[in-house]
Amino acid sequence: MDCLRRNPVSTFKSFLSVLLVAVLIPISIAHGQALSTPPAKVWDRGLSRDPNYFPIAVWLQDPRNAAAYRKAGINLYVGLWNGPSEEQLKALAAAKMPVICSQSTRALQFKENPIIVGWMHGDEPDNAQELPGPKKGYGPPIPTERIISQYERIKSNDPSRPVMLNLGQGVAYDNYIGRGVRRNHPEDYAEYIKGSDIVSFDIYPVVNENKEVAGKLEFVPRGVERLRKLGNGERIVWNCIEASHIGEADRIATPSQIRSEIWMSIIHGSRGIIYFVHQFSPKFVEASLLSNPELLAGVTEINREVAELAAVINEPGIPEVKKSGEKQSGTVAYITRQHDKAKYVFATQMDGQSQKAMMETGDSGDTTFDVLGENRSVQAKSGIIEDEFKPYAVHLYRSR
Numbered sequence: 001m002d003c004l005r006r007n008p009v010s011t012f013k014s015f016l017s018v019l020l021v022a023v024l025i026p027i028s029i030a031h032g033q034a035l036s037t038p039p040a041k042v043w044d045r046g047l048s049r050d051p052n053y054f055p056i057a058v059w060l061q062d063p064r065n066a067a068a069y070r071k072a073g074i075n076l077y078v079g080l081w082n083g084p085s086e087e088q089l090k091a092l093a094a095a096k097m098p099v100i101c102s103q104s105t106r107a108l109q110f111k112e113n114p115i116i117v118g119w120m121h122g123d124e125p126d127n128a129q130e131l132p133g134p135k136k137g138y139g140p141p142i143p144t145e146r147i148i149s150q151y152e153r154i155k156s157n158d159p160s161r162p163v164m165l166n167l168g169q170g171v172a173y174d175n176y177i178g179r180g181v182r183r184n185h186p187e188d189y190a191e192y193i194k195g196s197d198i199v200s201f202d203i204y205p206v207v208n209e210n211k212e213v214a215g216k217l218e219f220v221p222r223g224v225e226r227l228r229k230l231g232n233g234e235r236i237v238w239n240c241i242e243a244s245h246i247g248e249a250d251r252i253a254t255p256s257q258i259r260s261e262i263w264m265s266i267i268h269g270s271r272g273i274i275y276f277v278h279q280f281s282p283k284f285v286e287a288s289l290l291s292n293p294e295l296l297a298g299v300t301e302i303n304r305e306v307a308e309l310a311a312v313i314n315e316p317g318i319p320e321v322k323k324s325g326e327k328q329s330g331t332v333a334y335i336t337r338q339h340d341k342a343k344y345v346f347a348t349q350m351d352g353q354s355q356k357a358m359m360e361t362g363d364s365g366d367t368t369f370d371v372l373g374e375n376r377s378v379q380a381k382s383g384i385i386e387d388e389f390k391p392y393a394v395h396l397y398r399s400r
Contacts, residue, residue, distance in 0.1 A: 043197075044160040047076070047098065047117045054310035055272035056303050057100075058289075059240065063088045065287050066095035072289075072296060073303025076100070078164075078274050079120065083107075089115050100164055103154050111158055118161045118198070119154050121147060124168040126192055128180030140181050144191035151195035165196035166240070166274075169203035172223030173213055190230045199227050202240035202276065205261075206253040217257060217392050218350050221264040221333070228269040228318065238272035239265050243299060244288040249281040255298025260392040262302060264348045267335050269318045273306075275299070305373065309396070312339040323350075324357035332357035332389055345369065345397040349389040359385045361399075369397040 047055060057076035058069050066077065077099040080088050084101045092099050093115045100118035101107060110116060125142035147165065154163050167189065170176040174184050182188055193199045201223050208214045220239065227237045241261050245252045253261070262273055279288035289296055306313075319335040330353025337344040345359055361367065363383045370377050371387075378385055378397065387395060 043118075043162050045114060045117060045158075046160075046162050051311045051314045052307075054306055054313055055238065056306060057238075057272065057274040059274050059276050059278075061277070061287060063091035063095070063097070065290060066092055066097040068287075068290050070095050070097055072300045073307060074275070075307075076117075076272075079123075084110055084116065086110070089113055103157060108157060116161065119158065119163050121150060121154075121163070121165045121195065123166050124202075125165075126170055126182070126188060127168045127178045128182075138180055141179060141188070144188060144195070147192055147195035149195075162197035162236070163195075164198040164200060164238075165192065167192060167199065167201040167227075169201070169208075169213075169219075169223075171201035171226055172203045172219045173210075175212065176210075186226075189226065193227065193231055193235050196235060198236045198238055198272070199231065200238035200240060200272070200274065201227065202274075204240075204242035204246060204253075204276070206242055206257055207246045207248040207251045209248070216352070217260050217264065218352075220261045221268040221350070224265050224268040224270045225321075233318070236272070237270050238274060239270050240274045240276050241265075243275045243295065244277045244279045244285075244292075245281060246276065246278065247280045252295070255295060255302065257392065258299060259302050259305075260348060260394055262306065263346060263394045263396075264333070264350070266306070266313055267333055267346050267348060268321055271313070305396075309344075309372075312337050312344050315339055322360065324359055325355050329353050330355040330389075330391075332359070334359050336360075336362050343367070343369075343399040345385060345395075347387075347389075347395050347397070349391060349393045352391040354388075354390050356386060356388050359387070361385060368400045370400060372396040372398055 055076050056074055057078045058074045060079035060081060061077060077092060077097055080099060080101045084107050089110060098115055098117040100120050101116060103119040125147055127141055128138035129142060131137050131139050151163055168178060170179045171189060174186050177183060203219050203223055205213050205216050205219050213219055224237055224239050241258060242253045243258060265273060277287060277289035279285040285291060315337050319337060321333050321335055324332040331350045332347055333350050334345055334347035343361055345361060347359060361380050361383050367380045368377055369380055369385060378387055385397060
C-alpha cells in the first residue's frame, strides 16, 4: 500500500523471506534454546543443554566468517542464504558453529547432521508482505493459522529439533505501520507464537526512524516481556539486537547501548540474543560488525560478560522483575539470582533518566556486593542496595 513506509532492513528481510519461500518450503527463521527456561522440552538434536551455554547468535551471515564470529563470542548462526548446502555446513562444522536454518526437501537430506540445531519460519510473518509482480506494493501479514500449520509440518518432518519464529517490531510497538492492515492488533501475537518452540522479535530503537521509538531502548524489553507473558512459560523467548548502521548512515548503536539492550532483555526473560549486523547505508556490508574494530571489541566484551554469567542466568525459572523508583523520575528494573552460594542482582535503568535506586536482595542482613566490571563494591544494608544509575546504565552485583 502507498502509505506503508518500509525501512531498508524490512525491505531486505522481506526480499529474503520471498526468496526463501520460493526456494525452501517451508521457510523459517531461528534462534536457540537455553537449558532451564522455560522448564522444559529437551530436543535430541537441539542446542547445548550445558548450563554454562547462553545462545549468542548472528543473523544470516556467510559461513566463511564463522571462525571470526566465534572469536568474538558468537556461538550460533541463524539463517543461511540459499541454504543449507553441504559446503555451508562443512564450513560451519569446521568453526564448531551450530546453525538454525530453514527446512526444505533439500535441508532434510542433512537431518542427521548435528551442526543443524533447529529449524525456522520465514522472517516477520506478522508484517505486511511484499506482493509479487510488477505492481509490487504490500498485502496483509501471513495468517496466524498458516504459521501454525507450517510449524506442524516442520515438526512432523523432524521432531528432534526446536522450531523458531522471528516476529517484527509490532511485538513491542502496536502502532507500527509495517503491519499494514493488522496495525494496532496486538492480539495476533498470542496466535503467532503457537507456531513455535522458540519465539523472537526484532526492534532497533537507536536506528529507528519512527519518533515514537527512536532512542527509547525500553522498547526492547517491552517486547520480550510481552512474548514471555503470552507464552505462559511454554515458549522460549529470544530477541534481536542492533549492531550496525543498518539503514541509517548517521546512526549506530554504541557498545554501551547494545549492552543495555541485552541486559534489559535478559532481566525481562530473554534466553537468547541474535545480532543483526547487516549494513545498508552508506553502502551494503553483510558482515559490517567484523569491519568495525571499535564496535567489534565492545560486542566481544559484552559476549564474554554474558557467557561468564550464563550459569547464573540459566538457573531454573524466570525470576520476578522488580522495579525501583517507578513513582519518581525514572525506573530501574532488576532481578535477583542465586548461584554457587552467591547472590546476584542484575539491574538496568529503563527510561533514560539519572536516578538513585533501592533494590531488595532478598536477604535481611548486611552484605557486601561487588559491582562486576566496575572495580567497586556496594554495601547492602538490611537487604537493600542503594546505587546511582545514569540513563540506561547497567549494574551487575555479586555478593562476596
